[in-house]
Amino acid sequence: xxxxxxxxxxxxxxxxxxxxxxxxxxxxxxxxxxxxxxxxxxxxxxxxxxxxxxxxxxxxxxxxxxxxxxxxxxxxxxxxxxxxxxxxxxxxxxxxxxxxxxxxxxxxxxxxxxxxxxxxxxxxxxxxxxxxxxxxxxxxxxxxxxxxxxxxxxxxxxxxxxxxxxxxxxxxxxxxxxxxxxxxxxxxxxxxxxxxxxxxxxxxxxxxxxxxxxxxxxxxxxxxxxxxxxxxxxxxxxxxxxxxxxxxxxxxxxxxxxxxxxxxxxxxxxxxxxxxxxxxxxxxxxxxxxxxxxxxxxxxxxxxxxxxxxxxxxxxxxxxxxxxxxxxxxxxxxxxxxxxxxxxxxxxxxxxxxxxxxxxxxxxxxxxxxxxxxxxxxxxxxxxxxxxxxxxxxxxxxxxxxxxxxxxxxxxxxxxxxxxxxxxxxxxxxxxx
Amino acid sequence: xxxxxxxxxxxxxxxxxxxxxxxxxxxxxxxxxxxxxxxxxxxxxxxxxxxxxxxxxxxxxxxxxxxxxxxxxxxxxxxxxxxxxxxxxxxxxxxxxxxxxxxxxxxxxxxxxxxxxxxxxxxxxxxxxxxxxxxxxxxxxxxxxxxxxxxxxxxxxxxxxxxxxxxxxxxxxxxxxxxxxxxxxxxxxxxxxxxxxxxxxxxxxxxxxxxxxxxxxxxxxxxxxxxxxxxxxxxxxxxxxxxxxxxxxxxxxxxxxxxxxxxxxxxxxxxxxxxxxxxxxxxxxxxxxxxxxxxxxxxxxxxxxxxxxxxxxxxxx
Amino acid sequence: xxxxxxxxxxxxxxxxxxxxxxxxxxxxxxxxxxxxxxxxxxxxxxxxxxxxxxxxxxxxxxxxxxxxxxxxxxxxxxxxxxxxxxxxxxxxxxxxxxxxxxxxxxxxxxxxxxxxxxxxxxxxxxxxxxxxxxxxxxxxxxxxxxxxxxxxxxxxxxxxxx
Ligand code: NA
Ligand code: NA
Numbered sequence: 001x002x003x004x005x006x007x008x009x010x011x012x013x014x015x016x017x018x019x020x021x022x023x024x025x026x027x028x029x030x031x032x033x034x035x036x037x038x039x040x041x042x043x044x045x046x047x048x049x050x051x052x053x054x055x056x057x058x059x060x061x062x063x064x065x066x067x068x069x070x071x072x073x074x075x076x077x078x079x080x081x082x083x084x085x086x087x088x089x090x091x092x093x094x095x096x097x098x099x100x101x102x103x104x105x106x107x108x109x110x111x112x113x114x115x116x117x118x119x120x121x122x123x124x125x126x127x128x129x130x131x132x133x134x135x136x137x138x139x140x141x142x143x144x145x146x147x148x149x150x151x152x153x154x155x156x157x158x159x160x161x162x163x164x165x166x167x168x169x170x171x172x173x174x175x176x177x178x179x180x181x182x183x184x185x186x187x188x189x190x191x192x193x194x195x196x197x198x199x200x201x202x203x204x205x206x207x208x209x210x211x212x213x214x215x216x217x218x219x220x221x222x223x224x225x226x227x228x229x230x231x232x233x234x235x236x237x238x239x240x241x242x243x244x245x246x247x248x249x250x251x252x253x254x255x256x257x258x259x260x261x262x263x264x265x266x267x268x269x270x271x272x273x274x275x276x277x278x279x280x281x282x283x284x285x286x287x288x289x290x291x292x293x294x295x296x297x298x299x300x301x302x303x304x305x306x307x308x309x310x311x312x313x314x315x316x317x318x319x320x321x322x323x324x325x326x327x328x329x330x331x332x333x334x335x336x337x338x339x340x341x342x343x344x345x346x347x348x349x350x351x352x353x354x355x356x357x358x359x360x361x362x363x364x365x366x367x368x369x370x371x372x373x374x375x376x377x378x379x380x381x382x383x384x385x386x387x388x389x390x391x392x393x394x395x396x397x398x399x400x401x402x403x404x405x406x407x408x409x410x411x412x413x414x415x416x417x418x419x420x421x422x423x424x425x426x427x428x429x430x431x432x433x
Numbered sequence: 434x435x436x437x438x439x440x441x442x443x444x445x446x447x448x449x450x451x452x453x454x455x456x457x458x459x460x461x462x463x464x465x466x467x468x469x470x471x472x473x474x475x476x477x478x479x480x481x482x483x484x485x486x487x488x489x490x491x492x493x494x495x496x497x498x499x500x501x502x503x504x505x506x507x508x509x510x511x512x513x514x515x516x517x518x519x520x521x522x523x524x525x526x527x528x529x530x531x532x533x534x535x536x537x538x539x540x541x542x543x544x545x546x547x548x549x550x551x552x553x554x555x556x557x558x559x560x561x562x563x564x565x566x567x568x569x570x571x572x573x574x575x576x577x578x579x580x581x582x583x584x585x586x587x588x589x590x591x592x593x594x595x596x597x598x599x600x601x602x603x604x605x606x607x608x609x610x611x612x613x614x615x616x617x618x619x620x621x622x623x624x625x626x627x628x629x630x631x632x633x634x635x636x637x638x639x640x641x642x643x644x645x646x647x648x649x650x651x652x653x654x655x656x657x658x659x660x661x662x663x664x665x666x667x668x669x670x671x672x673x674x675x676x677x678x679x680x681x682x683x684x685x686x687x688x689x690x691x692x693x694x695x696x697x698x699x700x701x702x703x704x705x706x707x708x709x710x711x712x713x714x715x716x717x718x719x720x721x722x723x724x725x726x727x728x729x730x731x732x733x734x735x736x737x738x739x740x741x742x743x744x745x746x747x748x749x750x
Numbered sequence: 751x752x753x754x755x756x757x758x759x760x761x762x763x764x765x766x767x768x769x770x771x772x773x774x775x776x777x778x779x780x781x782x783x784x785x786x787x788x789x790x791x792x793x794x795x796x797x798x799x800x801x802x803x804x805x806x807x808x809x810x811x812x813x814x815x816x817x818x819x820x821x822x823x824x825x826x827x828x829x830x831x832x833x834x835x836x837x838x839x840x841x842x843x844x845x846x847x848x849x850x851x852x853x854x855x856x857x858x859x860x861x862x863x864x865x866x867x868x869x870x871x872x873x874x875x876x877x878x879x880x881x882x883x884x885x886x887x888x889x890x891x892x893x894x895x896x897x898x899x900x901x902x903x904x905x906x907x908x909x910x911x912x
């Protein structure tokens with residue numbers, strides 16, 4: 001069978017439809033369908049596409065995705081974000097550019113509770129950016145800081161990116177992935193803080209007033225129940241008390257109870273949260289369904305092996321191949337969202353990664369890190385869009401300020417790629433890998 | 434491309450390509466046997482028939498691939514025998530407990546002409562079976578509790594294959610069956626979602642022995658794998674080519690038996706010495722047999738096809 | 751005409767989003783119940799996983815149909831945005847026709863094909879017919895067809911139907 005032709009048809013049609021503005025999920029299905037039609041008759045093609053679309057989402061572990069979305073939306077509306085911001089300000093408020101650092105830390109804390117970078121960008125950036133403008137911060141600066149740090153939540157667990165990866169990579173331990181994400185995620189936040197620090201110092205940005213001890217204690221106590229969720233969910237998953245999916249269920253329950261106690265969610269808001277979460281879940285699950293049809297087509301036509309052989313033939317140097325994979329993923333990340341990119345490229349890169357002897361947990365982190373960068377970059381970047389939407393700035397205005405952050409984070413990505421210990425030390429110490 | 438659609442038209446230059454999907458790795462004993470089957474078919478047909486193998490479940494789970502086979506998307510697959518019961522109720526039989534007293538009896542029955550005839554009898558159901566591959570005897574293994582009598586299973590949550598016969602059996606023995614995919618079992622054992630599982634001895638070296646320290650040799654069932662081909666593909670082969678597939682299948686089964694025994698011996702060795710698994714040999718098998726005896730009768734009453742296969746087994750023991 | 755379509759669109763939106771939200775609540779409750787039965791009752795529920803797996807399929811297709819009806823599916827629109835109005839309109843129509851064909855041929859016809867082929871299959875624990883599980887795709891396909899027809903009317907008339 002002519003694999004090259006299959007590759008051209010599959011990706012050719014997919015990218016043409018993508019750029020023409022056809023919904024990504026439909027583009028995935030139609031390109032898969034066209035490729036399969038080269039080998040099988042029509043009725044078998046629609047049968048197999050439908051079968052894979054159904055079975056692609058029929059996985060208990062995928063339930064974690066709608067549940068983390070729901071938990072994130074409850075948090076977003078439930079007064080939890082505000083308490084986290086107050087706590088973050090308490091910790092980093094004495095550093096020049098205090099509110100920007102609060103934004104970074106707030107994003108990291110929010111990310112440690114939810115799996116959504118967009119929710120963090122909206123909840124934390126949405127509260128802090130107006131305050132920063134009042135303090136005289138350059139809006140492009142505060143937006144860039146929000147963009148550069150919101151994706152930390154995709155690496156800091158819990159994160160559905162790792163759950164999707166684990167379900168495709170064939171049972172890579174979710175606990176190990178969760179632990180492996182902490183250090184790279186925190187480093188990503190620190191990189192953003194370091195750059196923000198020098199910028200703020202240069203522009204003489206203020207620090208916040210010293211908080212009296214009494215208030216400090218009150219703010220900490222106030223944030224404690226929210227922070228406790230991190231311990232309960234991650235502790236429960238890693239400690240083997242429940243699975244990641246069940247952990248997501250516990251998170252929903254916990255956030256719901258907390259919001260009830262804070263009395264921040266009324267019935268109308270609750271209905272809105274439920275509808276929003278259900279819709280977002282449907283869209284993402286449908287993308288997963290479509291992508292699993294594409295994975296079948298790729299397996300059937302032998303594309304993953306062909307592509308990995310092609311990459312391996314460019315060089316047999318491990319470092320060059322890893323660099324090549326990062327370049328491909330960074331380009332892909334500019335226009336594809338995390339879930340489809342992860343779904344499409346995991347099966348392609350897995351054979352290479354395995355033959356290089358790279359740990360699959362580390363690769364999961366590298367893949368996700370690339371996708372984090374993808375959410376910040378045009379033409380398609382969910383975090384970029386949301387953050388610019390909040391500060392009402394055109395994308396072009398923010399990009400120039402954003403460049404140093406992206407460059408620094410790409411350097412960090414290379415470190416994570418070439419130094420396994422950054423991701424693997426923590427899970428190894430806990431006996432998970 | 435996938436070559437000619439009829440084996441009569443096939444030549445070495447333009448062969449007929451038969452697709453075969455299974456969910457084992459190509460280094461698994463049974464995966465190797467399937468590769469051997471493919472090689473033999475190529476050799477015996479002088480390259481006119483090519484079996485293209487998709488291992489590792491890349492095309493889907495056993496159930497999905499069966500659906501694909503019925504729809505004509507793939508031509509052949511290997512499944513656990515009771516999985517075929519959806520299409521031919523007679524295959525429920527292979528999931529029933531204590532049908533065979535020992536391995537010799539099992540091989541004698543499976544290699545008998547009557548069983549071969551049964552294998553080829555399901556053309557109207559959309560498939561025929563070319564051969565079987567043994568999957569050994571299955572026993573319970575648990576994290577920390579030796580099992581000697583059915584009473585020991587009371588209150589234990591045990592993973593079973595997603596088949597009715599398997600959930601029924603564990604219920605009759607007093608345990609709580611939990612059907613889940615093999616890939617989830619390790620985490621489930623580790624997190625205590627289940628207390629144990631049941632499988633042949635290789636499961637211990639494929640990871641579960643790290644968590645489960647007791648393998649209780651109750652040998653409740655011998656569930657073979659079967660290699661099946663869709664009726665439409667089968668009928669697109671000339672009678673001579675059908676014989677070639679059958680011969681290649683039979684030879685691969687014979688070699689597989691030898692390789693399987695070696696694999697089991699090694700698995701037991703590794704489990705005992707490297708993983709510290711205790712093998713409980715003094716299991717009260719009769720008590721297990723008694724507790725599940727009515728199952729065979731129930732299935733026979735419910736499915737006349739099961740009675741027919743049970744008769745074949747009884748006649749060839 | 752437009753009023754009728756507005757009514758249909760709102761009706762579909764209300765129906766699908768309500769069903770999706772109910773499924774989401776059900777799944778949340780089931781998974782929490784699963785943990786509860788394991789630790790508190792010490793007698794784990796065995797039926798939750800099977801139901802949840804099927805509900806995931808359902809929420810996937812219902813949510814997808816809802817998102818077609820409300821034009822919320824992820825798409826790359828920056829090329830469209832850079833085009834002149836006439837070209838942009840042509841692209842939108844092209845895209846909506848493609849989704850309509852997808853709904854007719856893949857979701858409805860492929861879905862019926864699949865559901866019929868699985869008529870002999872039942873889940874091992876609860877005996878749920880596999881065809882029932884597979885039925886949601888063609889049902890959602892029908893809603894998507896209606897939604898796309900309305901979308902196309904919107905494209906051709908230039909009147910927003912909300
Ligand atoms: Na997170
Ligand atoms: Na991007």
